[in-house]
Amino acid sequence: MDKKKVDVLQPVDDTAKRLGRTLVRSARYGALATLDPLDGSPSASRVSLATAMDGSPIFLISRLSGHCTNLSADGRCSLLVGEPGKGDPLAHPRMTLIGNAVQLQPGQEQTYDRNRYLRRHPKAALYVDFPDFSFWRFEVTRASLNGGFGKAFALTADDLATSLDGIETLSEIEEGAVAHMNTDHLDAIERYAIRAGAEPNGWRLTTLDPEGLDLASGDRIARLWFDSPLTSAADLRPVLVSLAKTPVGS
Template identity: 35%
Template sequence: MKIPAHAPLHLLHTAAVGTLATHARQPEGFPYPSVLPFAPDALHRPTILVSRLAEHTHNLHADPRAGFLAVDAPDGDVLGGQRVTLLGRFEPVDSSPERVRRYLRYHPDAERYLVLGDFTFWVMKLERLRYIGGFGAMGWLDGAELDRLPPLAASEEDALIAEFGRRFDGAGGVELLGIDRYGADLKRDGVRRRFVFDGVGSDIETLHAALDICIDRHAD
């Protein structure tokens, strides 16, 4: 069935928490689900911060294949809400300054875990995903179909956030978390929100115009 354009992508920027399903070591082969926060990277893939001592981390070292479920059901109606199940492999990645800055914008409380030195970042390399958005809006996609455009460079996103961040703060206390070619991730009153651009931000000028519209719509 037909999937609305970019619906799974926007959902991965809306949900703050996901369910990670790894392969248990004991008893061997059973699915091992756990719930944890995540942030989308520049390619919209889940980035997780996990303890080296956690059972799911041990599972990933033994077998990196995993499932990841993200749901958006703000009214509690899970079956009527949007959800996407991702299939792929999680890979450990370094704690680069760019990755740390981006993750902490989405989850500032995670700074206390980074200080411990026991936590590492993992990113999911997507192979397949299944999106369900309601009646008649569901289906499978290959991982490469999630976004075929080149992502914004970290330096470009950082520059846009530095330029527009204070303006968003003046627009009713809205916090700017992240920017990509299709939308902006915002936080207001502790709740993450996704602002979908009217068109694709193919260049910096287009992104500037889209962010100006976003600020106007969120101004009190």
């Protein structure tokens, strides 16, 4: 007897999209699954993560590693993000990204992504320039989001991507803006962290994008979303000033 398959997926709404984007933007590491060219079997390994400005995960790996060998032969892979936290690990949100990994070639894009990665993982500066290391970009085709028990969603690449249309110059000013904030406005960054729901404790700004800010304090990561996406690079300064002045909870 044929049994009708039960559809456990929930309709994708703005809340699900925001959760998926937050999981990617705030991930310090993830489980990367690649295909072994010897027999096609899956092989999982942990990698440290950052994101490109459009939200694509980026990671740094050595060609001496098995997953680099696998990706060089076949770029198809998946990436699990989402930290378990306290209690039952299956009750916490996580997401599996499915797509392809592409090695970044020397150029402006690689420079931007390299800088973003190093601000998220400053200790990687010790080996980032070793000749066997290279940056890779995870290009999402679809994703499976589990927001907890009974909260399953099938997301598309567009559901997770941050549009850069008309705001491409934000990448050009990011490095200077982040350095300026971390040098002269640590008090404002602490307020950003509080607005993001974190406890104040030596936070610094790591990256920014049209939709928000990523902050770090040691191993802790916080994501602050703007009320609305930036429409031009010139919008950045007034938004940062407004966020610093607006009382938390307003």
